[in-house]
Amino acid sequence: MTTAVLLIAHGSRRAAANHDLVIVADQLREQSDYSIIVPSYLELAEPSIPEGTRQCVDAGADHVLMMPYFLSAGSHVTRDLERFRNKASAEFKSVKFDLCPPLGLHPLMLQIVKDRLSEGGNS
Numbered sequence: 684m685t686t687a688v689l690l691i692a693h694g695s696r697r698a699a700a701n702h703d704l705v706i707v708a709d710q711l712r713e714q715s716d717y718s719i720i721v722p723s724y725l726e727l728a729e730p731s732i733p734e735g736t737r738q739c740v741d742a743g744a745d746h747v748l749m750m751p752y753f754l755s756a757g758s759h760v761t762r763d764l765e766r767f768r769n770k771a772s773a774e775f776k777s778v779k780f781d782l783c784p785p786l787g788l789h790p791l792m793l794q795i796v797k798d799r800l801s802e803g804g805n806s
Contacts, residue, residue: 687719687744689735691764692752694724701728704752719744725759732767736775746779747771753785760785 688711692704704722712720719742723735730738739747749768751760768782786792 684746685719685743686717686746686748687721687739687742688715688717689732689739689747689749690720690722690752691732691735691749692722692724692728693759694726694728696727707752725763732764733770736767736771736780740775740778745777747781749780749782751783751785753787755787756785 688708690704690708690711692701695701701724704724708720708722711717719739721730721735721738721742723730723732725732736747749764751764753760764782768780771778771780
């Protein structure tokens with residue numbers, strides 16, 4: 684089975700903000716066993732989620748992990764991304780699509796918050 688990672692961020696009108704996800708995708712590609720890693724955006728940037736999904740499938744994936752680069756399971760994650768998952772499953776019937784949990788309450792998130800707080804006086 685060839686598993687791809689579809690990283691999904693909200694998207695921004697600011698190119699620099701969108702580029703952060705590209706950097707994460709590049710770093711994940713270098714530091715993991717996933718060879719197919721595609722950044723995508725819910726809105727305001729390209730590639731869109733359907734375009735990113737197609738890139739994963741065209742690259743040979745028969746399993747796609749849809750990874751929300753979101754801090755919480757708000758309506759985008761619980762409703763919108765589930766809708767995209769269902770559409771992808773209907774379009775690509777031979778491919779398995781799994782929606783991963785958002786970053787939010789992962790145990791390492793507290794350490795990230797503490798690190799950023801310690802940087803607060805450095806701006």
